[in-house]
Amino acid sequence: MSDWGRKVWIIIIIKLFIIFVILKIFFFRDFLYNNYHDDKQRSEHVIDQLINSSDKHD
Amino acid sequence: MIENVDLSLVDWSRAQFALTAIYHWLFVPLTLGLSFILAIMETIYVRTGNEEWKRITRFWMTLFGINFAIGIATGIILEFEFGTNWSNYSWFVGDIFGAPLAIEGILAFFLESTFVVVMFFGWNKVSKKFHLVSTWLVAIGANLSALWILVANAWMQNPVGMIFNPETARNEMVNFWAILFNQVAVDKFLHTISSGFLLAAMFVLGISAWFLIRKREDLLAKRSILIAGVFGLLSSLLVAFTGDGSARTVSKVQPVKFASMEALYEGKTNAGLIVFGVLKDTDKKIGKKNIKAFAFKIEIPGLLSVLTGGDKDAYVQGLADHISGNEKLGIISIPEKIRSGKFARDVLASYKKAELVNDTPQIQAIKEVFKDKEFRDKYFRYFGYASIDKPEDVVPNVTISFYSFHLMVVLGFLFILIFSVALYLLFKGTISDKKWFLWVALLSIPLPYIASELGWLLTEMGRQPWIIQDMMTVSKAVSQISTGSVITTFILFAVLFTVLLISEISIMVKQIKTGPKH
Numbered sequence: 081m082s083d084w085g086r087k088v089w090i091i092i093i094i095k096l097f098i099i100f101v102i103l104k105i106f107f108f109r110d111f112l113y114n115n116y117h118d119d120k121q122r123s124e125h126v127i128d129q130l131i132n133s134s135d136k137h138d
Numbered sequence: 139m140i141e142n143v144d145l146s147l148v149d150w151s152r153a154q155f156a157l158t159a160i161y162h163w164l165f166v167p168l169t170l171g172l173s174f175i176l177a178i179m180e181t182i183y184v185r186t187g188n189e190e191w192k193r194i195t196r197f198w199m200t201l202f203g204i205n206f207a208i209g210i211a212t213g214i215i216l217e218f219e220f221g222t223n224w225s226n227y228s229w230f231v232g233d234i235f236g237a238p239l240a241i242e243g244i245l246a247f248f249l250e251s252t253f254v255v256v257m258f259f260g261w262n263k264v265s266k267k268f269h270l271v272s273t274w275l276v277a278i279g280a281n282l283s284a285l286w287i288l289v290a291n292a293w294m295q296n297p298v299g300m301i302f303n304p305e306t307a308r309n310e311m312v313n314f315w316a317i318l319f320n321q322v323a324v325d326k327f328l329h330t331i332s333s334g335f336l337l338a339a340m341f342v343l344g345i346s347a348w349f350l351i352r353k354r355e356d357l358l359a360k361r362s363i364l365i366a367g368v369f370g371l372l373s374s375l376l377v378a379f380t381g382d383g384s385a386r387t388v389s390k391v392q393p394v395k396f397a398s399m400e401a402l403y404e405g406k407t408n409a410g411l412i413v414f415g416v417l418k419d420t421d422k423k424i425g426k427k428n429i430k431a432f433a434f435k436i437e438i439p440g441l442l443s444v445l446t447g448g449d450k451d452a453y454v455q456g457l458a459d460h461i462s463g464n465e466k467l468g469i470i471s472i473p474e475k476i477r478s479g480k481f482a483r484d485v486l487a488s489y490k491k492a493e494l495v496n497d498t499p500q501i502q503a504i505k506e507v508f509k510d511k512e513f514r515d516k517y518f519r520y521f522g523y524a525s526i527d528k529p530e531d532v533v534p535n536v537t538i539s540f541y542s543f544h545l546m547v548v549l550g551f552l553f554i555l556i557f558s559v560a561l562y563l564l565f566k567g568t569i570s571d572k573k574w575f576l577w578v579a580l581l582s583i584p585l586p587y588i589a590s591e592l593g594w595l596l597t598e599m600g601r602q603p604w605i606i607q608d609m610m611t612v613s614k615a616v617s618q619i620s621t622g623s624v625i626t627t628f629i630l631f632a633v634l635f636t637v638l639l640i641s642e643i644s645i646m647v648k649q650i651k652t653g654p655k656h
Binding site: 103 | 211218308483521626645
């Protein structure tokens with residue numbers, strides 16, 4: 081394998097590990113799926129967010 | 139609750155998404171364009187049997203491979219962010235995003251990634267023709283991937299082809315073709331891929347110029363300049379043409395964005411096209427926002443009216459027309475849209491109340507209301523305005539919109555000039571002697587990247603305060619997570635992407651210096 085090919089493969093493996101193992105598992109858990117049990121609760125939560133008050137803009 | 143929404147959370151979430159999208163977009167356009175340049179070069183090799191064309195193709199394919207490998211999967215982080223940081227938005231868009239992205243994953247990505255293996259490792263292992271077909275399929279697959287992502291983004295600019303279901307709080311697709319052939323999607327796809335072609339052509343032109351400066355690889359450089367020059371000139375003309383079409387569409391479906399990118403506060407006939415201008419603050423205000431005026435401008439009288447309305451007497455709408463409304467033109471004022479949005483929001487609130495007391499007839503009746511075309515066209519299309527406090531809040535940052543648009547346009551014309559000069563000097567046989575031009579070509583490599591990022595800046599910043607035009611504000615879309623966690627991941631991404639970018643540039647520079655194999 082060429083020198084650049086070896087470097088690129090190492091970068092790909094490290095990058096995929098960081099993205100799919102570290103970031104996905106520890107930092108990017110799906111907010112609605114982790115905080116609400118079923119789709120009904122999720123939709124209720126979103127409706128609450130949609131119908132409550134206005135945004136604040138400075 | 140939204141009334142207590144932490145604005146720093148919104149801002150950090152936006153900054154994080156912007157950072158990842160900007161970095162991701164540093165890798166993508168080169169893949170879109172260089173894949174076609176490779177396919178053209180390899181086609182010439184297969185048709186002529188000239189081994190030098192194979193050597194040229196393989197050299198550029200190495201650089202394509204480095205960019206492809208470093209950039210791959212950087213876009214997946216954006217999808218993580220949808221679920222974590224933008225959960226209300228992700229839920230609300232329903233299957234509108236899911237369907238195009240699924241098609242992208244199943245068809246385009248697999249097409250691209252399957253044949254990319256043949257393209258890289260299949261030389262001398264499969265037949266010439268099969269290898270060539272694989273290279274073309276990689277190019278087509280990469281660009282089809284872009285299509286589906288852009289279709290999803292276009293829906294955020296101009297939401298069509300869906301009905302909101304109050305039971306699930308999601309938009310449901312009712313017309314796939316309306317979403318696919320959304321005018322914004324068509325414009326955006328053509329403009330984006332042609333700008334990717336242009337960027338790749340400048341990349342090839344610039345590196346070839348470097349070889350000529352160093353008096354190395356004369357034949358490779360000149361043949362590459364020929365392909366890049368023709369491909370780049372055609373692409374840059376296409377970019378100008380599609381950009382014009384895209385701006386016309388924006389003037390119709392996002393008139394506030396259009397008025398902002400022209401810094402046009404008061405609508406007028408015989409509106410001039412600003413070629414170049416410098417903005418300054420004035421004491422005049424729209425609500426709490428200062429109105430900008432031109433400290434200096436170069437303007438072509440009447441051209442903006444001609445471009446948008448067909449003749450110089452055509453009226454071009456200004457921001458004031460949209461803030462206060464213009465009865466003569468049938469433009470609804472922002473306060474009226476706020477009233478319509480609040481009415482739609484109240485209907486949704488009454489649905490929720492009916493659900494709480496299990497009032498089945500009322501539930502059914504409200505469901506029918508949401509399916510009613512008149513309700514959708516008069517009220518629900520302004521649903522997002524229920525979140526707007528003051529009319530001026532719907533005006534995006536005029537300074538950013540104006541400069542990003544005009545700088546992009548200026549660069550676009552510069553690219554036409556550079557590719558034209560490159561071809562002229564090449565055909566005249568004097569390109570190797572024109573050191574000044576070779577340096578211009580080399581130093582111009584970053585410019586299409588800047589133009590491309592400016593295009594996205596305009597697209598996304600010009601849509602503010604909306605995440606989905608008129609239907610959902612950015613503040614409503616954000617998840618109620620801790621600001622600290624968003625800052626942490628922002629820093630992580632900044633480090634990760636910067637390392638990836640430095641790795642790409644260093645590996646690529648080393649490979650360019652090494653040159654093609656003999």
